[in-house]
Amino acid sequence: MTRQTKEIIIKYIFFLFALVSVIVLGLIVFSLFREGLPIFGKVSVKDFIFGMEWYPTYDPPNFGIFPLIVGSLIVTLLATVIAVPLGVMAAIYISEIAPQAIKEILKSVIELLAGLPSVVLGFFGMVIVAPWLQDTFDLPTGLNIINASMILALMAIPTISSISEDALYAVPREFKEASYALGATKFETIVQVILPAAMSGISTAVMLGMARAIGETMVVLMVAGGAAAIPESLFDSVRPMPASIAAEMGEAPFRSGHYQALFAIGIVLFFMTLFFNLVADYVSHKFRQIGSGTL
Amino acid sequence: METNIIIKLNNVNFYYGQSRALTDISMTFGKNKVTALIGPSGCGKSTLLRLLNRMNDLIDGTRVEGEILFEDKNIYAPDIDPVEIRRKIGMVFQKPNPFPKTIYNNIAYGPKLTGVNAGDLDTLVEQSLKQSVLWNEVKDILNKSAMNLSGGQQQRLCIARALAMKPDILLMDEPTSALDPISTAKIEDLIEELKKDYTIIIVTHNMQQAARISDETAFFYIGNLVEYNKTEKIFTKPDVKQTEDYITGRFG
Numbered sequence: 001m002t003r004q005t006k007e008i009i010i011k012y013i014f015f016l017f018a019l020v021s022v023i024v025l026g027l028i029v030f031s032l033f034r035e036g037l038p039i040f041g042k043v044s045v046k047d048f049i050f051g052m053e054w055y056p057t058y059d060p061p062n063f064g065i066f067p068l069i070v071g072s073l074i075v076t077l078l079a080t081v082i083a084v085p086l087g088v089m090a091a092i093y094i095s096e097i098a099p100q101a102i103k104e105i106l107k108s109v110i111e112l113l114a115g116l117p118s119v120v121l122g123f124f125g126m127v128i129v130a131p132w133l134q135d136t137f138d139l140p141t142g143l144n145i146i147n148a149s150m151i152l153a154l155m156a157i158p159t160i161s162s163i164s165e166d167a168l169y170a171v172p173r174e175f176k177e178a179s180y181a182l183g184a185t186k187f188e189t190i191v192q193v194i195l196p197a198a199m200s201g202i203s204t205a206v207m208l209g210m211a212r213a214i215g216e217t218m219v220v221l222m223v224a225g226g227a228a229a230i231p232e233s234l235f236d237s238v239r240p241m242p243a244s245i246a247a248e249m250g251e252a253p254f255r256s257g258h259y260q261a262l263f264a265i266g267i268v269l270f271f272m273t274l275f276f277n278l279v280a281d282y283v284s285h286k287f288r289q290i291g292s293g294t295l
Numbered sequence: 296m297e298t299n300i301i302i303k304l305n306n307v308n309f310y311y312g313q314s315r316a317l318t319d320i321s322m323t324f325g326k327n328k329v330t331a332l333i334g335p336s337g338c339g340k341s342t343l344l345r346l347l348n349r350m351n352d353l354i355d356g357t358r359v360e361g362e363i364l365f366e367d368k369n370i371y372a373p374d375i376d377p378v379e380i381r382r383k384i385g386m387v388f389q390k391p392n393p394f395p396k397t398i399y400n401n402i403a404y405g406p407k408l409t410g411v412n413a414g415d416l417d418t419l420v421e422q423s424l425k426q427s428v429l430w431n432e433v434k435d436i437l438n439k440s441a442m443n444l445s446g447g448q449q450q451r452l453c454i455a456r457a458l459a460m461k462p463d464i465l466l467m468d469e470p471t472s473a474l475d476p477i478s479t480a481k482i483e484d485l486i487e488e489l490k491k492d493y494t495i496i497i498v499t500h501n502m503q504q505a506a507r508i509s510d511e512t513a514f515f516y517i518g519n520l521v522e523y524n525k526t527e528k529i530f531t532k533p534d535v536k537q538t539e540d541y542i543t544g545r546f547g
């Protein structure tokens with residue numbers, strides 16, 4: 001066999017392996033749509049997405065998932081609000097300020113946090129955070145938006161901080177030197193030069209952190225409380241989309257309306273995470289093009 | 296100290312960790328003079344330059360011995376704030392390094408830190424860009440990113456950025472080594488112009504450049520100051536054989 005044919009064969013073998021993941025993804029999306037789309041024969045897209053009532057087992061059933069969407073969005077947003085400052089500041093501290101020894105310790109701790117199974121975090125939310133919330137604020141239940149958001153934030157922090165950290169390291173040393181040489185302090189250099197230059201990577205980090213939070217199932221299943229209603233305060237329970245799917249799929253009869261509606265929720269979730277990823281991509285490209293030059 | 300001397304080094308040693316990069320350097324820099332630092336790669340020119348505005352502080356594990364007097368004060372004394380030193384002693388780097396900001400904000404960056412108010416900023420930006428002979432080329436695109444300028448323009452922008460701080464001294468580390476001959480000539484003219492108002496200390500590998508623009512030249516070899524004299528003297532009848540060999544290109 002000549003070297004050239006060998007190279008060609010190797011090339012195709014790698015191509016096949018790469019193809020496998022694409023095919024699997026295609027199959028998953030296909031079955032998601034095949035099982036979920038028939039629901040729209042029973043309820044219109046508008047009534048499905050904006051319907052206020054989620055009573056899938058009633059007769060006749062109600063398939064309005066708006067409360068679930070709101071539940072998902074609100075815990076994701078609040079988790080982001082908590083996780084972004086913590087994650088980004090941790091990244092700044094690790095990459096720019098911390099002495100070597102502390103840096104190593106912090107990085108391993110954050111990696112450990114990333115490695116915790118979500119059921120462990122959920123358990124922590126259930127048996128530690130929930131009773132504490134309930135006692136401190138005198139609530140009927142500690143399983144609510146605040147609790148779920150805090151636990152989701154814990155899960156998003158490692159994503160946000162490690163990607164932000166890479167972005168901060170990637171800022172050329174020349175920029176920092178230029179800033180110091182002009183008599184800027186470390187703080188001024190971080191805020192005015194390093195952060196703007198790393199903004200593209202940091203925005204990507206935030207988007208990916210949000211994508212991580214919105215798709216997370218176990219935590220919201222365990223600590224969000226499970227009420228399929230529009231919440232009125234941050235201490236109310238909600239039922240985010242992944243929690244509904246996980247909790248109800250076992251009881252939904254095969255190819256019943258309920259079953260199809262759950263798959264359709266999966267479709268909505270799929271589009272939402274896709275949206276976050278696309279925005280992350282777009283933002284990082286956009287920033288790279290203008291080189292954040294007009295900041 | 297004599298009035299025409301702005302910086303004085305007394306028995307300066309400098310270490311990166313265990314390794315010594317500068318050995319017992321004693322020398323003075325004249326006020327409103329252009330002093331060239333020359334010598335083969337790795338002899339410690341950049342190290343010396345970066346000692347003068349305490350940029351080496353940013354590198355972990357470095358150590359200075361001896362004293363460096365700037366206007367009679369030891370800049371390594373414990374009560375001296377390096378930030379203050381860097382405001383008075385500006386620096387231009389080998390590779391043009393504008394911030395990824397607008398042209399205007401590149402110049403305004405330093406003055407804003409020292410609290411120059413917004414009204415005076417416009418004048419200062421214009422003045423600095425005129426001083427570095429870049430104004431005519433950029434006056435209509437002040438709000439465009441500095442990253443779109445050519446290398447030579449970027450370097451003049453970096454000079455303007457340093458000048459906007461109204462420093463006493465300008466340190467330049469091979470400022471033209473990344474530039475084409477035309478941009479290089481522009482920067483050399485500029486240095487000629489600037490020396491009326493500033494003290495300039497410049498590292499260069501280009502012998503003609505050192506001969507053209509400097510008043511004094513210091514030749515370094517492996518961390519030692521070998522010969523230091525009037526540029527004319529160094530380039531016509533150097534006292535030390537090593538200097539002559541280096542200048543005539545026989546080594547280094």
Ligand SMILES: Nc1ncnc2c1ncn2[C@@H]1O[C@H](COP(=O)(O)OP(=O)(O)OP(=O)(O)O)[C@@H](O)[C@H]1O
Nearest residue numbers: 311316334335336337338339340341342343354500
């Ligand atoms: N950050 C650093 N850490 C450790 N050693 C260093 C560092 N920077 C420079 N050195 C060493 O110090 C010595 C002097 O380096 P320096 O950069 O001052 O030389 P130079 O004369 O500017 O050379 P060039 O002409 O190549 O720029 C060299 O041996 C170099 O390896």
Ligand SMILES: [Mg+2]
Nearest residue numbers: 340341342468
């Ligand atoms: Mg050098």
